[in-house]
Amino acid sequence: MKLLLEHAHVEGIRYYDAYRKHGGYRSVEKALKMSPDEITEEVKKSGLRGRGGAGFPTGMKWSFLAKPEGVPRHLVCNADESEPGTFKDRYLMEFIPHLLVEGLIVSSYALGSNLTFIYIRGEYAWIVDILEQAIAEAKSNGWLGKNIAGSGFDCEIYVQRGAGAYICGEETALLESLEGKRGNPRIKPPFPAVKGLWGRPTVVNNVETLAAVVPIINMGGEEYAKIGVGRSTGTKLMSACGNINKPGVYEIDMTISVEEFIFSDQYCGGIPKGKRLKACIPGGSSVPILPANLLLKTAKGETRYMNYESLSDGGFQTGSMLGSGGFIVFDEDQCVVRHTMSLAHFYMHESCGQCSPCREGTGWMYRILKNIEYGKGKMSDIELLWDIQGKIEGNTICPLGDAAAWPVAAAIRHFRDEFEWHVLNPEESQTRNYGLAHYADPVYVPAVS
């Protein structure tokens, strides 16, 4: 089932003519005949949840937007996409930029934003050109600017490049950066819906979230909600990488199983060289890593599916999260200690440094992990790591602190014996990997179809 990427590979779809020919901008025509509140109502009915990581219901977020008389409001599209393992927004913007522009126009109309921004990761420099080209085309065809399609609604979209900071993906740090300041997350409350960009009510949404508004308006919220399962409605873009045969971006209907996603040829195509599955981070680097046995089946022995509820089944004890959809697969040759160290390095490097537990704790965890990885660890270091992550989690201004703590916690929770093996075998651990141990998947035999 494809809603977002259906036409992504049509010749010339990056440009207006081909995009329009394949049904582009129909949702704008339809939306401008509706009232802004009716659009919000459709989004609510669709059950769409934020695709940026937290999974917050989008319609509800929109309805929280304060609307004081005479104060401008803004929509800001979060295209900062810097989470290791996540590259779905890039794909969407690069191949089918008009879908985002279209979604932004409809959403801006619904929220009353006459000035809308795309805040894009600085490293996506070439995509800025693609987006600006699409915006210019939309404008010259009357979908942006003054009095769009005779509706009386004015809207401009601007693209702003970030300067290479993961933290600027956190919505309030993003707003600070957009205002031209240092990208430090703000202390909440007040929330952006009340005081956002330049103190004005603001909605910040992910690229994919805003693109999904297009099919929702085209097909109606109720129809959209029929796709998927439970509170995981619609389709989801997954960026799959690691030890798989077919890394890339896949649009999934959230009813498929994790097993099908990894092993079927339609998606990741299994693990190269016949190796076995060891572990997986299913939703971007911030979510807990799961060993194969807990990934394919929940602790209750039920099949695990690729959706919000099923991936988080069991909480952090035995589950993980769908997060931002960055699906990282590890085969039997991967070292969990090494990967945890490299993630810890990332969070140390990306902490903004405002709050003491995150500023100091991330660097401390990295140094301990480095010792363990390089054969200089002590048994007590594992306990210490556990303690430090617990002191960071929940005690910081923004969720980056949690995002730094969770991967360490999950690695120790599920792979403690691998950490202990590193400590007990400092020399051997420099020459070989621990291997699969008891986390192994039940040897996978592809179903003959």
Add this chain to the structure above:
Amino acid sequence: MAEGTPNFKVTIDNITIEVPAGTSILEAARKIGGDVTPPAMCYYSKLEGSGGKCRTCLVEVSKGSEKDPRPMPKLVASCRTGVMDGMEVKNITSPRVIEARKGVVEMLLINHPLDCPICDQAGECDLQDLSYEHGTEGTRFEFDKRVFEKEDIGDYIQLHMTRCILCYRCVYTADQLTGERQHGVLERGERSEISTYLGKSLHNDFIGNVIDVCPVGALTDKTFRFKQRVWFTKPVDAHRDCENPKCCGKVRLWMRGDEVFRVTARKDQWGEVEGWICNECRFHKKETKDWIIEGPSNVSRYSVISQGHYVNTVPQPKIIDKVIGKEPKLLLNIHDVSEVNRPEIELSEIPGPAHSDDFEKKDDKKLNN
């Protein structure tokens, strides 16, 4: 307190008070005073936007409000969380808070040089006080600490980033008091550092106040550095008619005999300045004839510096017996563990200048007669 602001009832560690809507939990706790007041290393009531960063003031909200009694799932920064009517807060009665605060203190200390004996701030350092009160004994950090070169930012102020805890108070002070934005934070994460724009020195009438707001020894007064340990000087309140309209002119002189070693703003019991003073008063008025002396200061803070050497020390109100639950760890009495600062010596009663000799045993005779 605006007319018509409703009053909210809030209970902190089982003590209930009423405060106007819009008050933060920390400010409400300060009204109660004593041990139920969370420590604050970054919040500064006189600086807009301050707080929320150090996380030492974390508290548990066990009941959100009368209307919505659900507890808050995470600990919250009391300095930046407003009270609600009927809210119930646990500070020292929450083992979770005590544990988290211990963690925060440990984090603040891992990269802090633990060389108080050679630091100019010793004796009046908020971090020193904090670690006595809420910290643990040893360190579990076994790596090299972060170090920076000392930097002169102007003629009067030295920045030693190695000691900085990134509370951002100086940044807000420079921003809000001096009108020119020349002082801020470079880099990020543990590599963050306070710096001036393009390494420029800071010149303006009020920049000296960054020294007073700095909770640690990162920003120090070059006209005073290492001239004297603070506990050998006598704090005396004084004022003058300052020409600068923004300067309050009310200061504290740190004297030895008739000599004025240092001029600072007066600080209240929370360690916050009562009013800002200009550079002229701070750096250039170092003679008693410049000032109208009011008398010895009340050193009201229950801190290392106030341990026994000063008359007029305002004791910490004891309200522990009202608090049910966990007893807080009381501030360590330095005389229990150290012979150096001798309790029988009342510094402000020594007639002439106080010298380190006065604290040495061999001089007992001199003191006793």
